[in-house]
Amino acid sequence: MLPSTLAQDTIIALATASGHGAIAIIRLSGPEAVSIVNGVFKGKNLQAQPSHTLHFGTIRDEDKILDEVVVSLFKAPASYTKEDVVEVSCHGSPYITEQLLKLFLRKGARLAEPGEFTKRAFLNGQFDLAQAEAVADLIASDSALTHQVAMKQMRGGFSQEIKALRVQLIHFASMVELELDFSEEDVEFADRSALRRLITTLQQLITDLLKSFEMGNVLKNGVPTVIAGKPNAGKSTLLNALLREEKAIVSDIPGTTRDVIEDEAQLGGIRFRFIDTAGLRDTQDTVEAIGVARTKQQLQKASLVLYLFDVTTTLPEQLREELAALQLPQVPYLLIANKKDLATPAQLKSFAGFEHLVYLSAGTKEGLKELEQSLLEVVNANEALTGDRTIVTNLRHFQSLQKTNDALQEVLHGLDTGLTGDWLAADIRRCLFYLGEITGDITTDDLLDNIFTKFCIGK
Incomplete structure (x- = not known):
């Protein structure tokens, strides 16, 4: 239930x-x-109308007609907030909306705080905290995958997994604490071996969720994909081809790109952040040398690397030396043999032994579709889009899962060392606390304020 101070307010946005x-x-x-709306609405008596109905009429300030509107009624508890909700659809003039807002405020409403509608929905039991946070993720989703992940979480997929974990832990916590009431009789209600098996299973489940955060974070913020290679390998041409626009200057002069150029594109429902970089070579040019240093910095931060080379001028031995000198970080990479349209069959065949190799002509875009498909395969897009796997995208959830995992390890340590029931129960309660933080079974005002102030005002 809402605190009494909030329950008396009618909010507007x-x-x-x-x-x-x-x-x-x-x-x-x-x-x-x-x-409030009925008092200024000229049409049917809204208070006498059933929930989930639409009504046409005018909004009037005394005798002055402000606008013709359609009013949508959602009466408690069958509404988003589980309170009476009214939505007034008016003409989209900033002047009209300002006049209507001022009128409703004069009649007794107050301006909503950021996220207050969703906060009320959570406090009134419409959904749990993880689902509430998924509402914000859904609004911010900008790709098929981020939309799908947010929809699954908003519909309770992630919450159901967490709640299932808590139910099992609560059972054992109650059994261990029951033992404390019979401490003088030296009895065990909680099967220690069964508890150990449960903790091990929970740790595996939580470990899988923690591992998914790396993918979830990348998908939520875009896959940082660095395009690297020697000067004149065709990096800027490839960037333009992937973006479908002339973003980078293309020139036959080596060293044209001297700084990092970055832009985003969606491929197969996943957002990639493509980063064009200065050509890798030793140079005495001060500005170009700075660009090369920045290229190496970007490579260390990349989630995916596209290493381009000119297949018409590069020998296999040279490519091996370049890759060895580059010391690519432990991230997925693709080797791109560019300018295939200008290469001889013998030149193309000479690189057949290289793994993760894609043949391409960035200039003519021949092989571009194959490259894009390879990009999706590298990030396991098909599995992410079609699988039932839960993907953690929220840093707060990730941190709570980490704390839960640490507390579970303490429970195992307690079992190994023969810890007494009271200390064992305390460690289990810590696990329950951290899991409860995710779904909102355990909350504080500061936590809720931190979450909901990031929402837009009208949500």
């Missing part, structure tokens, strides 16, 4: 983006939402 548009929506939620 613009639920659509500010600025000119065909339609704008003003949202109200709270005990007086229907009566």
Whole structure:
């Protein structure tokens, strides 16, 4: 339930983006939402209408008509916040929305704080905290995969896994604590071997979730993909081809690119951040040398590396030397034999023994589709898009899972050392606490404020 101070308030906000548009929506939620709108609405008596209905009419300030509107009614508890909710669809003029907001505020509503509608939904039991956070992720999603992950979490997929873990732990915690009531009789209600098996299973599940965060973080923020190679290998041409625009200057003069050029593109529902870099070579040019140093820095931060070489001028032995000198970090990479349209069959065949090799002509875009498919295969896009695997994308969830895993390890250590039931119960309670932080079974005002202030005002 909402705190009493909040439960008495009716909040209001613009639920659509500010600025000119065909339609704008003003949202109200709270005990007086229907009566406030009904008091200025010329049409049907809204208070007498059933939930989930639409009503056409005008909004008037005394005798002045402000706009013709459609009012949507969602009566408690069958609404997003589980309170009475009214949405007023008006014409998308900033002047009109401002006049309507001022009118509703005069009639008793107050401006909503960031995320307050979703915060009320959480506090009223509409969904748990992880699902509430997924609402913000869904709004921010900009690719098929981030949308899919957010939808799964908003519909409770991740929460169900966490709650299942807690239920099993709660059972053992209760059994261990029951033993404390019979400490003088030296009995064990909790099967220690079964508890050990449970802890081991939970650790494996949590480890899988922790491992998924690396993928989830990359997918949420885009896959940092560095395009590297010698000067004139065709890196800038490839960047332009991948972006479908002339982003980088292309020239036959070696060393044209002297700084990092970065832009994003979506391939197969996944967002890639392509980073074009200065050509790797020893140079006396001060500015170009800085660019080469930045290239090496980007390589250390990359999640994926595309190493380009000119297949018409490079020998296999030279490529091996370049790769050895480059010392690619332990990240996935693709070797791209560029300018295939200009190469002889013998030149193309000479590189057949190299792994992770793609033949391409960045200039004519021949082989570009094959390269894009290879990129998706490297990041396991098909598995991520079609699998049922839960992917952790939220740093707060990741940190709580880490703490849970550490507490589980303490439980195992306690079992190994014959720790008494009271200390064992305390470690299990720590596990329950950290898991509860994820779903909101355990919350603080500071935690909720930190989460919901990152939302937009109307959500």
